[in-house]
Amino acid sequence: MRAFQVTSHEKAPQIAEIPAPTPKAGEVLLDIAACGLNFADLLMSKGTYQDTPALPFTLGMEVCGTVIAQGPGVTSPAIGARVVVFGGAGGLADQGVFPAGRCILVPDTLSSAAAAGFMIAYGTSHLALSRRAQLQPGETLLVLGAAGGVGLTAVEIGKAMGATVIAVARGADKLQAARDAGADHLIDSTAADLKSAVKALGGADVVYDPVGGDQFNAALGACNPEARVLAIGFASGDVPQVPANILLVKNISVIGFYWGGYLKFNPAALTQSLQTLLAWQVEGRLNPHISDEFPLSQAADALELLRSRKSIGKVVVTP
Structure with a gap:
């Protein structure tokens, strides 16, 4: 599969062909529909973000996708469910594995692109x-x-x-x-x-x-x-x-x-907040604004738009 990977903090990230991942215990495999970009992705590519993964890694902190496989012990979310998840990395790819416990079902009122740019x-x-x-x-x-x-x-x-x-x-x-x-x-x-x-x-x-x-x-x-x-x-x-x-x-x-940081010391606060926000969105009180959508092949252009601060709202990559 394709993945937009950082192999060196001194070089620009590049599209690479890597093996498709297999979900481990507690994980699900998603077919990724969209990945929201964040300023932290720019910092992570340079190695200056506080939670930068070890090299090499795939950029992309928040994703929306469909569950296509479950790791051992996982029963929810179900295969076929459309979910959004904060993974920290791994979203700028065709597929990715993420913790099942962080996955949240996406309401029908949200497109996959809007959902991918919603959480953070x-x-x-x-x-x-x-x-x-x-x-x-x-x-x-x-x-x-x-x-x-x-x-x-x-x-x-x-x-x-x-x-x-x-x-x-x-x-x-x-x-x-x-x-x-x-x-x-x-x-x-x-x-x-x-x-x-x-x-x-x-x-x-x-x-x-x-x-x-x-x-x-x-x-x-x-x-x-x-x-x-x-x-x-x-x-x-x-x-x-x-x-x-x-x-x-x-x-x-x-x-x-x-x-x-709340994922480490108070994940319940994040969950409660997101539940409130999704309820507000279903009620029509929130209207997510997507500035631009790019295919995965143009992920570098998407990051450059973010770096230039010319976007209005969220920038999303749709593999």
């Missing part, structure tokens, strides 16, 4: 906003990178939780996507003094930041007393250094959040 983006925003930041109805949520894969979901979920949402993105097309997702106020990151613009709108009670860099610093300066700043990621490539004196004077909290 929506799961990150929901658990970060509800569990870590404890966003309350009526508060103001500032979303940086609001047209990206996780940013759009933060806008949607923030609105679903009753917040007023300020979306920051680059250019008219990305701002329109944020408006379509429910944003109340829009700020162009290339044209505005971000700190002044947010303060003119009343300041931020919660900041959702997958960008880092200068935008983090500007957002910190626009925080209201007792604001919570969520450090989601650093797509800018600049990890900000937090001035503790500002935290002290304004009683601000900076909160780290890593969705995948």
Whole structure:
């Protein structure tokens, strides 16, 4: 079968022909229909991600596919079931083996492409906003990178939780996507003094930041007393250094959040969150946005689109 593999952190990943895997105890074999890409895939290919597998490995953290074989002791999900699963790696391939216990049945309301891009983006925003930041109805949520894969979901979920949402993105097309997702106020990151613009709108009670860099610093300066700043990621490539004196004077909290970490210390929190999100999607409260779909043969192009930060919503590869 084909797999998009990393064989060296100094070389670009390549399509390789490898033997089809066989599920072991506790695993299922999926015929992969779609794989959602994440910024972590870029870091993993360079060996700088916190959970980078040993070489060689196949990229692709989250997948949707059909169960075609069960390992010893596995009775669920059934053969023929369409499921979504966070595997951490192995998704950019024709087939893959994944833990059966992590598989979640996909409702008929979700296409395979949308399901493949659902878990990490929506799961990150929901658990970060509800569990870590404890966003309350009526508060103001500032979303940086609001047209990206996780940013759009933060806008949607923030609105679903009753917040007023300020979306920051680059250019008219990305701002329109944020408006379509429910944003109340829009700020162009290339044209505005971000700190002044947010303060003119009343300041931020919660900041959702997958960008880092200068935008983090500007957002910190626009925080209201007792604001919570969520450090989601650093797509800018600049990890900000937090001035503790500002935290002290304004009683601000900076909160780290890593969705995948919950698999190790509280997987039940992830499961409960995803069940809530899938119920919201069935009810029509969430509308997953797929920016682009690529065949497996163009997985390198898909990653480059993600690296360039030109996508709006999720980028998905469909083997």
